[in-house]
Amino acid sequence: MTAYIIRRLLLLPVLLFGVTVIIFGLLQFLSPVERSALYVREIPHTEGAVEGIIKRYGLDQPIYVQYWHWLVGRIDPVTGKRVGGILRGDLGYSRVGSQPVASLIAQRFPATAELALWAVVPIIGVGIWLGVQSAVRHNRFFDQVARVFSIIGWSFPTFVFGLLVLMIFYAKLKWFPPGRISDWASAVINSGQFHQYTHLYTIDALLNLRFDIFWDALKHLILPVLTLSYLNWALLLRVTRSSMLEVLGQDYIRTARAKGLPERLVINRHARPNALIPVVTLAGLMVAGLLGGVVITETVFNYPGIGSAAAQAAIQLDVITVLGFALFNGTILILANLIVDILYAVIDPRVRLE
Amino acid sequence: MKERLSQGSEFPPLRKIGWLERLVGPDNYRALRALVTTPAAIAGLVLLAIFALVAIAAPLIAPPANPRDPYRIPRDGFSPDPRPMGSEWKHNPPPLPFWWRFVMKTDRWVHILGTASGQWDIFYGVIWGTRTAFRVGITITLATLIIGVLVGSISAYYGGIIDNILMRIVDIFLTLPFLMAALILATILVPRFGKSIYPAVIALIGFGWMGYSRLIRGDILSIKEREFVLAARAVGARDYRILFRHIVPNAIFPTLVVASMDIGSYVLSFAALAFLGIGVEIGYADWGQLLSFARNWITSLADYWYIVVWPGLALVLFVLAWNLVGDALRDALDPRMRTIRR
Numbered sequence: 001m002t003a004y005i006i007r008r009l010l011l012l013p014v015l016l017f018g019v020t021v022i023i024f025g026l027l028q029f030l031s032p033v034e035r036s037a038l039y040v041r042e043i044p045h046t047e048g049a050v051e052g053i054i055k056r057y058g059l060d061q062p063i064y065v066q067y068w069h070w071l072v073g074r075i076d077p078v079t080g081k082r083v084g085g086i087l088r089g090d091l092g093y094s095r096v097g098s099q100p101v102a103s104l105i106a107q108r109f110p111a112t113a114e115l116a117l118w119a120v121v122p123i124i125g126v127g128i129w130l131g132v133q134s135a136v137r138h139n140r141f142f143d144q145v146a147r148v149f150s151i152i153g154w155s156f157p158t159f160v161f162g163l164l165v166l167m168i169f170y171a172k173l174k175w176f177p178p179g180r181i182s183d184w185a186s187a188v189i190n191s192g193q194f195h196q197y198t199h200l201y202t203i204d205a206l207l208n209l210r211f212d213i214f215w216d217a218l219k220h221l222i223l224p225v226l227t228l229s230y231l232n233w234a235l236l237l238r239v240t241r242s243s244m245l246e247v248l249g250q251d252y253i254r255t256a257r258a259k260g261l262p263e264r265l266v267i268n269r270h271a272r273p274n275a276l277i278p279v280v281t282l283a284g285l286m287v288a289g290l291l292g293g294v295v296i297t298e299t300v301f302n303y304p305g306i307g308s309a310a311a312q313a314a315i316q317l318d319v320i321t322v323l324g325f326a327l328f329n330g331t332i333l334i335l336a337n338l339i340v341d342i343l344y345a346v347i348d349p350r351v352r353l354e
Numbered sequence: 355m356k357e358r359l360s361q362g363s364e365f366p367p368l369r370k371i372g373w374l375e376r377l378v379g380p381d382n383y384r385a386l387r388a389l390v391t392t393p394a395a396i397a398g399l400v401l402l403a404i405f406a407l408v409a410i411a412a413p414l415i416a417p418p419a420n421p422r423d424p425y426r427i428p429r430d431g432f433s434p435d436p437r438p439m440g441s442e443w444k445h446n447p448p449p450l451p452f453w454w455r456f457v458m459k460t461d462r463w464v465h466i467l468g469t470a471s472g473q474w475d476i477f478y479g480v481i482w483g484t485r486t487a488f489r490v491g492i493t494i495t496l497a498t499l500i501i502g503v504l505v506g507s508i509s510a511y512y513g514g515i516i517d518n519i520l521m522r523i524v525d526i527f528l529t530l531p532f533l534m535a536a537l538i539l540a541t542i543l544v545p546r547f548g549k550s551i552y553p554a555v556i557a558l559i560g561f562g563w564m565g566y567s568r569l570i571r572g573d574i575l576s577i578k579e580r581e582f583v584l585a586a587r588a589v590g591a592r593d594y595r596i597l598f599r600h601i602v603p604n605a606i607f608p609t610l611v612v613a614s615m616d617i618g619s620y621v622l623s624f625a626a627l628a629f630l631g632i633g634v635e636i637g638y639a640d641w642g643q644l645l646s647f648a649r650n651w652i653t654s655l656a657d658y659w660y661i662v663v664w665p666g667l668a669l670v671l672f673v674l675a676w677n678l679v680g681d682a683l684r685d686a687l688d689p690r691m692r693t694i695r696r
Contacts, residue, residue: 018526022535029542151394151681155674157622159629160666163648163655167662171655178652295533296626300649310534314541315631322538330530 004345012338019330020086023323024067030319032059037320038070038092039084057083091324096313101324104309110199111180112298112305114217116290117200119225123232124283128276130233131240135275136267138245146237153234162227162300169223176223178301185216224301228294232286239282244275277348281340288336292329382607388686389679398678405672409484416481419448425482425639430465430473436651436658439468448478468660470647474637476660480668482639487672490555490624491617497559499613502566503606509567510574511597521571524564533623535561540632551640554624554633562620566609573605611683618676625669641665641672 027035032054037043039057054060056077058069073085084090091101099107134146169176181189181201188194188210189201196204202221205214247253248271256270257263293306302308306325313321375383389395408415418424428448430437447463455461467476509520530538539557547553577583578601586596625642628634634643644665651658 015529018522019529022526022529026538026542151677152674155618155677156670157626157666157673159626159642159645160662160670163645163662163666166652167655167659171653171657289531292531292534295537296630299630302652310537311630311632314537317541317544319538319541322541326530326534326538329534333531334529 001345005342008338008341008345012334015334015337016331019327019334020067020071023327023330024070026323026326027070027319028063034319035059037095039074039076041093086327091327092320094313094318094321094324096316096318096321097309101321104321105306105324105328108293108304108306108309111303112291112293112307114200114202115221115224115228115294115298115303115305116287118202118218118221119228119290120287122225123229123286124236126229127233127236128240128279128283130237131279132244132267132272132275134237134241135244135248138248143241146241150234150237153230154238156230158227158231158294158296159300161230162223162297165223165226166300176219178220178223178303180217180220180304181213182216182220185213188213220303224294224297224303227297227300228290236279236282236286240275240279243278244271247271247275273347277344280343280347284336284340284343285333288333291336292332293325378607382611385611385683385686388682392682392685394678395682398675398680398682401671401675402679405484405675406488408481409488412481412485415451415453416478417449417451418478418482419446425486427474427479427482427637427639427644429637430469430475433473434471434650436471436647436661437465437469437473439466439660440464441468443475467664468658470644470661471650472636472647474644474647476644476664479639479644480641480664483641483644483665483668484672486551486638486640487621487625487669490551491621494555494558494562494620494624495613495617498563498616499566499609501559502563502613503570503602503609504567505563506567506570506609507574507597507602507605510571511578511593511601517571520567524567527561527564530561532561533626536623536627537630537632540627544632549633549635551624551634551638554627557627558620558623562616566613569612570602570605570609573608574601577601577605615676615680615683618673618680621676622669622673641669645669 033043033050036053036057036059040053043053058066058074061069069084071085071087073082073088073090075081076083082088084092089102091105093099094101094104097104130146134143137143166178170178185201189196189204194204194208194210194213197207198204201217202214205211205217253266253271256266261270293308293310295307295311297303298305298308299311306328310322310325313325374386378386389399413421413424418426419428420426428446430443430447431445441464443463443465450461450463454463465475465477467480469475470479505520505524509517527535536554536557539560540553543553543556547556583596583600586600591600624633625640625645628638628640628642629646631646634640636643642665645662648655648658648661651661655662
């Protein structure tokens with residue numbers, strides 16, 4: 001077990017290296033002047049200034065030197081200070097956000113984390129339940145309905161679904177508004193009377209005992225959570241169902257039934273734990289996807305998280321910002337994969353023994 | 355049949371094998387047969403046939419205002435307020451389609467599905483959007499397939515260090531989430547190609563090929579050990595001939611199936627990028643682009659529902675059709691493959 005985890009941890013730097021290589025590779029599509037946004041706030045436009053900037057930040061040097069500087073930063077020959085360097089947390093300057101990319105990410109992350117927090121339980125709980133039930137009632141009515149739901153859900157683009165629920169629940173019924181918080185609640189939150197412990201509005205509101213704000217924040221979360229849920233349900237249902245069906249066909253299940261165990265125990269104790277092993281991978285990747293920002297859902301609902309910030313930067317062709325978000329996204333994905341793999345070893349002895 | 359067996363016939367009873375089965379092999383033939391016998395697959399194929407007809411007949415169903423630039427949706431003025439279905443076409447209507455007079459007995463051309471903000475005609479956009487969908491989907495699929503098969507087959511055939519390097523490149527391309535990666539590449543490409551379908555198409559190709567190279571690599575690894583490859587080598591055939599004339603044709607079918615069924619999801623990803631406003635210019639006949647008009651009217655979507663519903667319906671049905679067909683094919687090819695795609 002320890003050996004497995006150590007081996008897995010040794011792989012981590014390799015994967016992170018992979019992400020940096022692809023991001024740095026994409027950076028090379030930009031001209032040296034555009035790349036100078038990694039180090040300076042204002043990209044110069046006059047002829048001489050451009051030359052100066054390229055020299056000053058070494059943007060004309062061999063590519064491996066530039067890669068190294070991009071990783072650890074570079075001593076600015078004029079000021080003598082170290083600038084840039086993604087390992088130091090400096091991802092460049094965001095033209096769209098008018099602030100460093102890293103602080104833009106830090107500013108937007110709580111909103112995304114809050115959405116992920118509220119979405120993860122319904123997605124995984126209901127998704128797995130649907131899959132298990134569908135397999136247990138194989139080819140019966142429940143299963144047929146679930147399969148139809150799954151294939152339709154899988155074909156339904158998030159933005160179409162999002163626009164439809166906005167049309168019904170916001171434009172028509174006025175129940176759930178888009179955005180993250182109402183103006184009046186936002187005024188209270190930023191008033192100084194209100195302690196922002198976590199920057200997750202729902203949790204902060206509870207800690208401040210402001211249930212009206214809690215309810216307001218929750219109302220803004222319901223539609224995005226619903227939109228994220230249906231797509232992931234469709235996915236989880238397919239995977240859980242097929243894995244469960246495979247397990248239910250195995251000999252030890254027949255043994256369990258033959259020795260007279262109640263069906264409920266056969267399903268819950270014998271079949272389900274084994275069937276959920278492949279589901280863990282998918283669920284882990286889903287959580288990573290949620291934390292990395294869900295570009296389309298956040299954009300449709302005008303939800304100010306990581307994803308909508310990335311989309312805004314992309315529309316305004318601010319590549320440095322988008323790449324910063326991608327780096328963040330890729331890192332989260334890799335860490336989530338690591339956690340999933342370790343979890344795997346914990347729940348499945350076969351992996352450990354390999 | 356029973357009689358022949360009991361008489362100790364030397365030959366097992368023969369089943370008639372058609373030319374198609376001989377061409378693609380028994381497993382693949384079973385997959386193709388599933389297409390025309392599974393109800394869901396038939397429904398998908400019928401839907402696809404309808405879409406294909408609409409795409410082919412687009413100039414007849416909705417004649418373009420400017421035949422040189424048919425993908426540009428004609429607009430009726432510039433007012434920001436959408437107009438409802440069936441309202442009259444006031445400013446420079448495009449030519450009247452032949453069937454309109456026939457069906458409606460009138461010469462007044464109307465906005466059948468209403469207009470979006472900016473007076474873009476939704477009906478025109480939905481009809482010509484079908485062409486965009488096919489063009490984009492088929493282009494991306496063909497290109498990703500070619501890249502994927504090249505990389506995967508070279509990797510599997512040569513093995514060793516080449517295999518290792520190519521597969522690590524594949525791994526690196528897989529480190530970023532698909533849509534995020536495509537978003538970045540499209541953002542980088544827009545200033546270089548201008549606003550058109552190309553940045554998004556190239557971006558989706560750039561990050562879409564890896565799955566196919568892994569798939570075909572696995573199949574080639576087993577096929578290259580077969581006798582006919584040895585025979586080809588024994589008669590002195592060159593590497594590229596062995597690979598592309600003997601091995602790839604025998605290994606490509608499963609990859610081909612998976613790829614062709616991905617057309618739907620590529621169209622979906624393209625529409626998502628267009629919806630975000632990356633790639634195509636405003637007024638280009640694309641479903642995702644049409645849907646993005648709705649974002650200006652979130653508060654009054656209850657009145658302007660037709661901006662969302664019609665392009666949305668077209669997109670959903672298109673993707674659904676591919677998924678219905680794809681699901682049946684996958685089931686027939688291999689029950690274990692019925693897991694997730696991207």
